[in-house]
Amino acid sequence: MMGPAAAVVLLWACFVQPTPAQLIINVRNAGGDLLRERLLANTSDETITLEFQRADGTHVTQLIDFRAEVQVFRVVVLAEEEQGHREPQVLCFLIRFNRLGFISVDAMSKLRQRNPLAEREPEDDRGRELVQLDLSVDLSRAGLISPHVATLCADAPQATFARQGDMQAWAASPARQASGQDPLLLATAVRPAPGTTEAAAGLRCGALSHTTSGPCGCHLQLCVAWFPCGLKWCRDARRAAFRCGIRSCRKCREFRFPVTDRMQCLWDDASAS
Numbered sequence: 232m233m234g235p236a237a238a239v240v241l242l243w244a245c246f247v248q249p250t251p252a253q254l255i256i257n258v259r260n261a262g263g264d265l266l267r268e269r270l271l272a273n274t275s276d277e278t279i280t281l282e283f284q285r286a287d288g289t290h291v292t293q294l295i296d297f298r299a300e301v302q303v304f305r306v307v308v309l310a311e312e313e314q315g316h317r318e319p320q321v322l323c324f325l326i327r328f329n330r331l332g333f334i335s336v337d338a339m340s341k342l343r344q345r346n347p348l349a350e351r352e353p354e355d356d357r358g359r360e361l362v363q364l365d366l367s368v369d370l371s372r373a374g375l376i377s378p379h380v381a382t383l384c385a386d387a388p389q390a391t392f393a394r395q396g397d398m399q400a401w402a403a404s405p406a407r408q409a410s411g412q413d414p415l416l417l418a419t420a421v422r423p424a425p426g427t428t429e430a431a432a433g434l435r436c437g438a439l440s441h442t443t444s445g446p447c448g449c450h451l452q453l454c455v456a457w458f459p460c461g462l463k464w465c466r467d468a469r470r471a472a473f474r475c476g477i478r479s480c481r482k483c484r485e486f487r488f489p490v491t492d493r494m495q496c497l498w499d500d501a502s503a504s
Contacts, residue, residue, distance in 0.1 A: 252272045252341075253269065253270065253271050253272075254268075254270040254339075254344060254347075255269055255270075255347040256268040256269075256270065256351050257347075257348065257349065257350045257351060258351045258352065258353070258456045258457040259350070259352075259456070260285075260286075260454060260456045261454065261456075264285075264286040265350070266283050266284070266285070266286075266456055267283060268282070268283040268455075268456070269282050270339070270459075272336050272339035272340040273336070274336050274337060274340050276298075277296070277298045277336050278294060278295060278296055278297065278379065279294075279297075279333065279336055280292065280293070281293040281295075288309040289306060289307065289308050290306070290307040291304065291305070291306055291307075291453060291455075292306075292383065293455065294379055295328055295333060296377045296379055297328070297330070297335070299377040300330070300401065300406070301325060301328055301376055301379075301401070302326055302327075302328040303323060303324070303325055304323065304324040304453060304484075304486070305321065305322070305323050305383050305384060305387070306321070306322045306451065306453065307319050308321075308498060311497045311498075320495070321386040321387040321390065322387055322390045322391075322392075322488075323383065323387045323390065323391040323392065324362065324364060324392050324393075324486050325377075325380065325391065325393040325397070326393070326394065326397055327397040327401065332357075332460060332482075333458065333460060334459045334461065334462060334477060338474070338477075339459065351457050351479065352457075353456065353457050353458075353479045353480050354480065355460065355479070355480045355481070356480070356481050356482075357460070357481065358482070358483070359482075359485060360485070361484075361485050362484050362485065362486045362487065363394060363488075364394050364486060364487065364488040364489075365392075365394055365423065365424055365431075365489070366392060366393045366394060366398065366421040366422065366423060366424055367389070367392060367421065367422055367423070368380065368384075368391040368392065368393050368420060368421055369422065370384060370385070370388050372419055372420040373391070373420055375416060375417050375419070375420045376393070376401065376420055392424060392488045398417065398418065398421060401417060402414035402417045402418070424488065424489045425446065425489065425491050426446030426447065426489030426490055427489045428446075429445070429446040429448065430446070430447065430448030430487070430489035431448075433448070434446070434448060435447060435449075435450065435499070435501055436448060436449045436490065436493050436495075436499045437450060437496070437501035437503075439493050440493075441497060443493045444492055444494075445492065445493070447490060447493055447496065448487055448488070448489055449487070449488055449489070450485060450486070450487050450496075450499050451485070451486045451488075451496075451498065451499070452483060452486075453483065453486065454482070454484075455482055456481050458479065458480055458481075458482070459477040459478070459479055459480075460477075460479065460480035461477065461478040461480075462474050462476075462477060463476040463478055
């Protein structure tokens with residue numbers, strides 16, 4: 232395993248790589264399971280996509296739209312056939328993206344790997360962020376938030392969520408104001424999520440039996456075990472600074488969102504929190 236003290240074997244290219252550019256990262260999560268992440272940078276539309284499959288079979292896709300300052304988490308949860316679910320459950324979470332939390336698309340596109348089979352270890356742990364979602368996104372108008380949402384979340388028309396604070400921040404962002412987009416128009420892409428009242432009242436799905444019906448608040452924790460969160464700088468013989476590598480991080484988020492029935496949140500277990 233390559234620890235933080237070891238040089239990260241991801242090199243800067245001496246020429247511009249045709250986009251999109253891809254990295255394969257092998258990393259262990261906090262539970263010791265080996266995950267294989269795939270990172271894809273596309274400079275044409277200024278996006279980075281990170282995807283992996285958890286040990287329980289859940290497939291996670293994180294798409295970062297740098298232009299719109301939006302990141303989308305698409306989660307595909309395997310069917311619970313013993314509970315009567317025959318189809319996988321697809322969820323999408325939209326949250327505001329902080330550019331300081333990830334290297335740029337341009338920087339990502341210039342990375343190289345010596346050994347894609349090596350096992351990596353993140354240098355920094357950025358802890359856990361609580362993300363409380365209270366809005367449902369109308370996919371027919373989701374392009375007002377980001378042009379990538381409707382396609383990525385097409386299988387989650389009733390399970391794509393956002394939060395009010397992020398909507399306000401997006402509406403006030405300089406980039407959107409410069410584009411001439413009416414801030415009031417952005418608000419038409421969302422509506423209050425059904426079940427928000429019950430979720431806000433503290434009725435957690437994981438505290439209810441699987442046979443209980445009715446709205447409740449669902450919890451889902453997602454951890455990205457490795458991602459390039461910053462640049463490293465070195466100095467040459469003349470003491471001039473140049474980019475010589477990346478800093479890697481780990482981060483968890485606990486998404487909390489309302490659902491209209493306990494059956495839509497079978498994985499949640501309050502006793503395990």
